Amino acid sequence: xxxxxxxxxxxxxxxxxxxxxxxALVNVTDRFRAARLRASSQVEDWNExxxxxxxxxxxTIENLDKYLLxxxxxxxxxxxxxxxxxxxxxxxxxIVGIAREGExxxxxxxxxxxxEEIELNSAFEKNGIKVVETxxxxxxxxxxxxxxxxxxxxxxxxxxxxISELFxxxxxxxxxxxxEELTKVARERLRxxxxxxxxxxxxxxxxxxxxxxxxxxxxxxxxxxxTTVPKIHVxxxxxxxxxxxxxxxxxxxxxxxxxxxxxxxxxxxxxITGPRRETDTDGPEEFHLVLLDNGRSGILASExxxxxxxxxxxxxxxNICPVYRQVGGHSYGWVYSGPIGAIINPQLMGIDKAPExxxxxxxxGACRGVCPVKIDFPKVLLDLxxxxxxxxxxxxxxxxxxxxxxxxxLWRLTVESKSLYEAANKIAYYLQTPWKKGKGNLDSLxxxxxxxxxxxxxxxxAKEPFRKRxxxxxxxxx
Amino acid sequence: xxxxxxxxxIKAYIFVTCLVDTFFPEVGVSMVRVLDRLGVETxxxxxxxxxxxxxxxxxxQDDARVVAERFLNIFEKAINDGSGKEIYIVCPSGSCTxxxxxxxxxxxxxxxxxLELVKRVSAQTFEFTDFLVNVLNIRDVGAEYGxxxxxxxxxxxxxxxxxxxxxxxxxRSVKGVEFKxxxxxxxxxxFGGTFSVKFPEVSVSMLDEKINSIVKSxxxxxxxxxxxxxxxxxxxxxxxxxxxxxxxxxxxxxxKGKKA
Numbered sequence: 001x002x003x004x005x006x007x008x009x010x011x012x013x014x015x016x017x018x019x020x021x022x023x024a025l026v027n028v029t030d031r032f033r034a035a036r037l038r039a040s041s042q043v044e045d046w047n048e049x050x051x052x053x054x055x056x057x058x059x060t061i062e063n064l065d066k067y068l069l070x071x072x073x074x075x076x077x078x079x080x081x082x083x084x085x086x087x088x089x090x091x092x093x094x095i096v097g098i099a100r101e102g103e104x105x106x107x108x109x110x111x112x113x114x115x116e117e118i119e120l121n122s123a124f125e126k127n128g129i130k131v132v133e134t135x136x137x138x139x140x141x142x143x144x145x146x147x148x149x150x151x152x153x154x155x156x157x158x159x160x161x162x163i164s165e166l167f168x169x170x171x172x173x174x175x176x177x178x179x180e181e182l183t184k185v186a187r188e189r190l191r192x193x194x195x196x197x198x199x200x201x202x203x204x205x206x207x208x209x210x211x212x213x214x215x216x217x218x219x220x221x222x223x224x225x226x227t228t229v230p231k232i233h234v235x236x237x238x239x240x241x242x243x244x245x246x247x248x249x250x251x252x253x254x255x256x257x258x259x260x261x262x263x264x265x266x267x268x269x270x271x272i273t274g275p276r277r278e279t280d281t282d283g284p285e286e287f288h289l290v291l292l293d294n295g296r297s298g299i300l301a302s303e304x305x306x307x308x309x310x311x312x313x314x315x316x317x318x319n320i321c322p323v324y325r326q327v328g329g330h331s332y333g334w335v336y337s338g339p340i341g342a343i344i345n346p347q348l349m350g351i352d353k354a355p356e357x358x359x360x361x362x363x364x365g366a367c368r369g370v371c372p373v374k375i376d377f378p379k380v381l382l383d384l385x386x387x388x389x390x391x392x393x394x395x396x397x398x399x400x401x402x403x404x405x406x407x408x409x410l411w412r413l414t415v416e417s418k419s420l421y422e423a424a425n426k427i428a429y430y431l432q433t434p435w436k437k438g439k440g441n442l443d444s445l446x447x448x449x450x451x452x453x454x455x456x457x458x459x460x461x462a463k464e465p466f467r468k469r470x471x472x473x474x475x476x477x478x
Numbered sequence: 479x480x481x482x483x484x485x486x487x488i489k490a491y492i493f494v495t496c497l498v499d500t501f502f503p504e505v506g507v508s509m510v511r512v513l514d515r516l517g518v519e520t521x522x523x524x525x526x527x528x529x530x531x532x533x534x535x536x537x538x539q540d541d542a543r544v545v546a547e548r549f550l551n552i553f554e555k556a557i558n559d560g561s562g563k564e565i566y567i568v569c570p571s572g573s574c575t576x577x578x579x580x581x582x583x584x585x586x587x588x589x590x591x592x593l594e595l596v597k598r599v600s601a602q603t604f605e606f607t608d609f610l611v612n613v614l615n616i617r618d619v620g621a622e623y624g625x626x627x628x629x630x631x632x633x634x635x636x637x638x639x640x641x642x643x644x645x646x647x648x649x650r651s652v653k654g655v656e657f658k659x660x661x662x663x664x665x666x667x668x669f670g671g672t673f674s675v676k677f678p679e680v681s682v683s684m685l686d687e688k689i690n691s692i693v694k695s696x697x698x699x700x701x702x703x704x705x706x707x708x709x710x711x712x713x714x715x716x717x718x719x720x721x722x723x724x725x726x727x728x729x730x731x732x733x734k735g736k737k738a
Contacts, residue, residue: 009676359677
């Protein structure tokens with residue numbers, strides 16, 4: 001399955017009709033939201049921590065060139081290899097190349113949004129290499145042939161019954177009703193995959209420039225197995241995941257666990273510095289770090305939207321977002337969803353491939369309020385909206401966009417002059433006459449206003465605008 | 479009933495907003511009446527139209543800039559009116575106030591001379607309830623209203639301006655009001671300006687949740703400080719024949735005796 005142009009209106013419309021999905025979304029986001037609130041309110045200086053984290057990320061991103069070279073040095077010093085991938089194709093080539101060189105026929109993967117981004121699974125499959133997702137949620141969607149619909153809970157769009165059905169069909173087992181039974185089946189299948197795999201692929205939550213350590217947080221233990229059992233470990237890491245110092249981790253791990261799942265700490269936190277050392281009893285013989293750009297340096301170059309790179313992928317913005325809550329992850333049309341998807345998908349894919357996404361927000365700002373690095377989502381969205389308009393201005397406008405452009409131009413002409421504005425008010429008052437039914441609201445209007453009146457009434461233009469009333473009230477009040 | 483202000487010489491220039499001017503003029507009238515009752519002199523500059531937000535939010539920043547500059551020039555005259563009074567610009571909308579106080583800085587970030595003007599104008603600009611509580615230090619305006627009331631936080635008012643307590647304190651001080659907080663009172667109602675017509679199905683599904691919260695609260699009246707949200711909420715309530723009244727906080731505060 002590959003990604004094409006994002007179709008938010010179409011896909012969200014489909015999602016809104018899926019009652020099971022909507023129920024699941026409300027349940028899961030409510031649960032995550034409550035957990036985050038509880039966990040964050042236990043930390044007295046939570047907002048100060050967020051502000052510090054933002055400062056550290058800002059400093060890192062603004063000096064990324066320096067820290068990336070430092071990271072490369074540190075990883076090499078620890079005995080690892082470092083690869084630079086400018087885009088998805090190059091990253092896939094590098095990783096498939098490492099597998100070929102190591103004569104690997106079977107790969108296990110732990111959860112990684114970056115590997116979703118480069119569509120690594122299909123690259124492996126095209127080259128005849130078997131790849132198995134080992135995070136339970138990812139395992140489920142791999143069996144279903146779908147994409148993740150949430151950054152940290154990839155299969156939240158699937159109910160227990162969906163999974164029971166899917167396991168029965170794909171794994172040839174009876175229908176199990178209990179989650180424990182389903183999990184047990186997955187665990188048994190995955191154990192043998194771990195033991196047979198020649199290579200483990202992971203992402204990373206953080207990469208520490210000073211020490212060359214990559215850090216992975218998880219709750220299932222599958223990432224620890226992925227990164228220790230097979231002979232080769234490849235970590236694919238977006239270049240924005242850097243932290244300068246080892247000591248920065250305590251702050252970021254606190255913020256990540258509490259923001260993501262409401263845990264004080266994730267069940268497993270793995271710190272991986274290079275491959276197995278002589279004194280180690282286990283661990284991979286080879287460690288490869290693949291640093292992925294894939295559009296990130298473009299974001300770095302844009303001063304107004306650069307803070308999009310501060311994101312630590314906790315998913316808190318998804319869980320608080322009133323839009324995500326209705327439409328789910330797949331409506332965002334690419335790997336990332338919710339508010340963070342609305343700002344980074346257009347920037348990573350190219351804004352012409354996702355021109356709807358910066359508008360897929362009411363600009364309510366709830367996301368900014370929970371973001372552990374305080375990304376100013378509304379500000380970034382507004383700048384991206386401007387970019388869309390500037391770009392579309394050069395091409396032909398059709399349909400809704402034409403109406404919008406004409407509407408804005410007409411609006412500007414009107415509000416730039418008192419007399420035109422007053423005349424427009426008067427004209428609008430008379431224009432509404434055919435749709436008026438007495439003194440009440442208007443219950444139908446022609447396109448494009450019908451997009452409002454299909455399900456909502458619209459107020460009447462007042463016979464006497466405030467400016468007329470002002471003169472009277474002024475006299476009355478003296 | 480609150481006494482008239484002891485300190486005289488406060489003058490409020492009304493920025494009534496295009497939405498109130500065109501569709502809900504009584505909200506502007508109510509705001510003027512409340513201010514007058516408290517001893518604040520009011521003035522309305524007829525040159526005013528819109529703050530520019532519709533274009534800004536739609537990505538048409540060049541168009542927004544022209545309209546915003548026009549706004550700034552009009553209200554620059556207000557804050558320099560030579561009356562020797564304490565001058566404020568007061569607006570019955572958290573959203574339009576945010577445009578001026580928060581987003582004008584973004585819009586004019588490249589023009590230092592206009593930024594200076596933005597600073598001066600926005601320092602004197604206040605959302606209506608914020609002005610009453612945090613500038614005038616008044617909570618009881620002497621209003622009466624018999625009803626069970628709930629309050630919807632408009633997003634811009636809450637998260638751009640940080641105005642949270644002021645409207646609630648004012649509502650609780652209205653004689654006869656029983657205040658009931660709804661669940662998810664700070665969740666967006668789905669309006670979002672052009673968002674409501676760009677993605678109407680998403681907008682309405684957000685609105686559904688808001689309507690459910692309002693109904694569940696048991697209130698017979700829903701109050702907010704933004705007519706954008708109230709137009710959206712009210713549009714659904716009236717379409718669905720749900721007998722819950724939609725009232726702007728200025729109308730509530732202007733109310734005496736009989737129901738608003």
